[in-house]
Amino acid sequence: MRARVAHIASNTFREAVRDRVLYNLIAFALLLSGASILVGQVSIDIEKLVVINLGLTAVSLFGVVIAIFIGIGLVSKEIEKRTLYTVLSRPVRRWEFIVGKFFGLAGTLVVNTFFMAVGVFAALFYVSHKFVRADGLILIALYFIVLEFLIVCSLALLFSSFSTPLLSAVFAFSLFVVGCFAEDLRNFAGMAHGISRALATGAAYLVPNFSAFNVISSIAHEQPVAGQLVFHNTLYALFYAVMALSGAVLIFEYRDLK
């Protein structure tokens, strides 16, 4: 069972890595990191701040685009192209397929993040000519970005399990944008009354709270991140991803592959 999940994951990873579109996105992210150097040069005394802000935002944004772009096609494209038929006619359970796909995509994103992070650190070294202890905090921001990707991957898979690639992309990206403003939604729920309060509270807790993962700005200002936040974010991301994946499995288990 574990072996089959691992084989599906490694095949998903291999397919994604060989996809040229993926390379384009990475190249674009690296270009953006390069651009941050230029912007940093025209920002007197705050070059480092600009490089960290711009670089990490680029990593996060392009990672999310890659996660959605690949994630939405993972199931629907396999149905559309009928590649799934030859997989599910073997002793492979449907949930194994979904979980394997998730790990394959997550692995792809971790590797991408690694290369994009190398770009950010290179840009940082270029503007400051040395690394200081506080630069280690960037790793925490990158860790949070990876957690964010896990949630986006699971959501993309969830939508992909019942919808078309285009609609899945719209759903996943919308949820990502709303999730970035989850704190504001919670504040709004606190101020609202009656049924709108109940609806806003429900929506605030249902959408993924991506704002909790965004520590880019504070890290750029060399402010430390509380260990508790790391722990809570890890638990939250795992819980959310497992729930979304379970939803994807439940839908996919009973879906006719026409």
Place this chain on the structure above:
Amino acid sequence: MPAIEILGLEKTYRVGFWRSRPKRALHPLHLTVEDGEIFGFLGPNGAGKTTTLKLLMGLVFPSAGSARILGREWTDPQVKAQIGFLPEQPYFYDHLTAHELLEYYGQLSGVPAKQRKRRVEEILYQVGLRDVRCVQLRKFSKGMLQRVGIGQAILHNPKLVFLDEPMSGLDPMGRREVRDLMEQLKLQGKTVFFSTHILADAEALCDRVGIIHRGELRGVGAIADLTSTVQGKVEVVWQGPQIPGSIKALGAECHVTGDTVRAVIDENQQDAAIDALRRERQRLIAITPVRTSLEAYFVEKLQHAETTAGRTL
């Protein structure tokens, strides 16, 4: 023990914007395929062949009924380790090579690593893709993809192979190779269940066929039984430069090809025809009864189904 027992499998889809309109894709299907036979599932496009195969593969869920494959419930995961499946017009992962794809499917089928390596090489050779084993599948032609598809279906040495339109997209040589391969599978004691709308393929290969139309099974039987209806006519073939007048007088329909003549006459005039040929010193080659072709049987079943449907409407 039959290889496949289909016990009233049926499928109704819900269509329309609100999915409120039922559309029956397969009426309750009862069918048995014996172990070691090549069974052809015939029908025009949209008849329900692929739906049946998808139901048996667990790709779609039945509205009612069940099936047993190799003596087990068709949903049993162990069954899937013993069956191979080629979907219609297969498409595979673009960025994998033929070797990588077969390796991947071998892993999913649980073929042990050592055996897998050998088996992948054997299959690549068998389906004629050894020279392009390292080329990515996106560069393959339709026919080559079909060969990969057949390769993946038999890779794990299954006892039962389901092939959905296996000759589709193949050139005459490719079709011949697939026919040979299916015959080899039969010789190895495997059961082959294949769907097709090309009757010549079925006639050349199958022990038995089933005819499906509009989601309903219209007839099942051995090819020999289905085509055995002697229409009271015989075909006489002889070698000679001309058609004797006494044969023409029998009212024969004659066709001359080079120095060979074929004449279809009534069965009761067979002796008279032989005497006539002896008299004219023509060389008799063969006398065979005229049988109903599979095509004629197929068309008759379909026309009958259309008439019945018309009456129902």
